[in-house]
Amino acid sequence: MPQAAAYPRPAGLPEDALRIDSIDLDAQGIARRADGKVVFIDGALPGEWVSAQVTKRKNQWEAATLTVLHRESSLRVQPRCPHFGLHQGACGGCKMQHLEASAQVAVKQRVLEDNLWHLGKVKPELMLRPIQGPTWGYRYRARLSVRYVVKRGEVLIGFHERKSRYVADMRTCDVLQPKVSALLMPLRALIESLQARETCPQIELAAGDEVTALVLRHLEPLSDADQQKLRDFGAAHGVQWWLQPKGPDTVRLLDEGGAQLAYALPEFGITMPFKPTDFTQVNPHINRVLVTRALRLLQAQKHERVIDWFCGLGNFTLPIATQAGQVLGVEGSDALVARARQNFERNQASAPAGQALAATDFVARNLFDMTAAQLVADGTADRWLVDPPREGAFALVKALAAIHQARIGAEDAEPLPPGAEAWQPPQRIVYVSCNPATLARDAGLLVHQAGYRCTAAGAVNMFPHTAHVESMAVFERVGD
Structure with a gap:
């Protein structure tokens, strides 16, 4: 049985006091009893000594709630919201208001690194500086x-x-x-x-920006x-x-007319109308930085073709069309594809002279049922932007890996689909994720089975004070 870490116990503390070693993504402090049993404590922060009331007992772990704070962390702050806390009726919308904002980001960056390594056995060559923005009033x-x-x-x-x-x-x-x-x-x-x-x-x-x-x-x-x-x-x-x-x-x-719901990506001269039930990013301040960084990492050139997988309304597709030579946006929803096409046509019509968007097409397809044959049918692209929902892009990445495995003659590899001889995988993939676990899974496939290396990754603090971890990773084809 693993033993608790040996920390000097401050004088005067009760025997039941526990030292918090770390924190999990649900903002629970993690401590160990003398016999090695792990205790997850709501409201406790790393470095603190606390007493806690156990609420659930299992063989290997216990869940508890902080009752007395004996030694306080320097990272503890006064929650701004009166509805946040451990009291009866407290709001469950936020989990980390008692933790200093930059420390929250550090926790999320660590979660990303841990997931990539423990789930995908992937270690990025470079950890990007986390993307941060306003910590209050951000939720649109x-x-x-x-x-x-x-x-x-x-x-x-x-x-x-x-x-x-x-x-x-x-x-x-x-x-x-x-x-x-x-x-x-x-x-x-x-x-x-x-x-x-x-x-x-x-x-x-x-x-939106105005409505x-x-x-x-x-x-x-x-x-x-x-x-x-x-x-x-x-x-x-x-x-x-x-x-x-x-x-x-x-x-x-309720009544037709009035201003249109929309948001702008001013760096690219793009305006994106949307309906209130369409998926758009919760935090527009971070979204602008996210799109800018993604395109800087993608490095699309005027002579290149780019595919934007899970393109939605065209949040990345239209900015890519200001830099690439040809763009394909693929999305599972027919309604979103129609909206993306309308947004492209609107922005193309309003583009200044000499700054027309690249030739861009949109198609609707179930990306959770992607195959190597369909991947080949969509044609070669120099670069990919992948922005999936929480489920990740497993089928897409698996199809890419299947082609690579067939080409290197791996044991049990499936045969190449028709037309694959001339098809080439993308040189670079920028993967935007809202779930570090599925990103890690897909990264493992890309690195260990599809012929890529992970050149960079970093957290994106889209949801301050919550447990949500958004991130971005860059994959470069080995040998390119």
């Missing part, structure tokens, strides 16, 4: 739960309580766009005044009176109402 997208509490006779709007399905009693939220944080209490009063207050379970925020849109999910048709209340609220507070009676495809503007 959010899904807020709504509940009319009959016993209390009031409406709650916000994130769920910590470790609970109940809606937190939030009155402000410092990670939301400030305008929306200030609207939480007025929104509660508005919903409470509606005839449909018991059948409106959700409000989704989607803010703040709110999507009201309603389970029954809204009366004319309720719709008028929404209009009056929108006019008074400068928000644009959208209605969602059923699934995401049913979302529509």
Whole structure:
């Protein structure tokens, strides 16, 4: 049985006091008892001595909650939000407000490095400086739960309580766009005044550069009176109402006209209109830096062809089209492909003379069912940009690895698909990830089976104060 690390125990501490050795991604302090059993302690930070109340016991580990802080870490800070903490009813939207912001980034960078090594056996040649931005007021997208509490006779709007399905009693939220944080209490009063207050379970925020849109999910048709209340609220507070009676495809503007929801990527002269239920990045400040760094690492040239896998609305595709010679955007959603094509045509029409975007096409395809034959059919590209959802890009990377394994004559390799003789893999791949575990898995395939080396990787702090780890990695074809 492994023993606890030998740290001098400060005088005067109770026998049950534990020293916190490290922290996990859920912001739980990690300690070891004298017999080696691991204890995960909510609210504790590395270097601290604490007492804790055990909430769950297993053979190899225990879960606990901090009760007494005997020696405090220099990295501990006062949480800015009154709804953050370990108390009953605390909001579960953030996990790390008690940890100094730069230390949060260091934790996420370490998580990225650990995942790449332990899951993928990959060690980047260079660790990139983490991408950081504003730590407050950054969230321009959010899904807020709504509940009319009959016993209390009031409406709650916000994130769920910590470790609970109940809606937190939030009155402000410092990670939301400030305008929306200030609207939480007025929104509660508005919903409470509606005839449909018991059948409106959700409000989704989607803010662009100029427009703040709110999507009201309603389970029954809204009366004319309720719709008028929404209009009056929108006019008074400068928000644009959208209605969602059923699934995401049913979302529509309450009233047609008005400004269009959009965000800009000014460095590339690109403007991206979108609908409030389309996927866009939560943090527009980080997104601008993310796109800029991705394209700088991609290094597309005017004579080259680039494929943007999981292209969505064209967040990377259109900027790539300002630098490459030919671009293909591939996405699983027909609706997003149509929107990406519209965005390309709009930006092409408004491009200054002599600065036209490169020839760009978009196709819809299930990228979780990618094959080597389909990869060959999509043609050779000099560079790839890969930006998958949390599931990662396993099928895509596996198809690339299958071709490489066949070419080197590996045992049990599948035969090359028709036309693969002339097909060439990309020289460089820039992989943008929202899940370090699936990035590590895919990186392992690229490095150990597809003929690439990982030249760089770094964390992206898209969601300050939360456990989400976004990152970016660069893969270079061996021999190029």
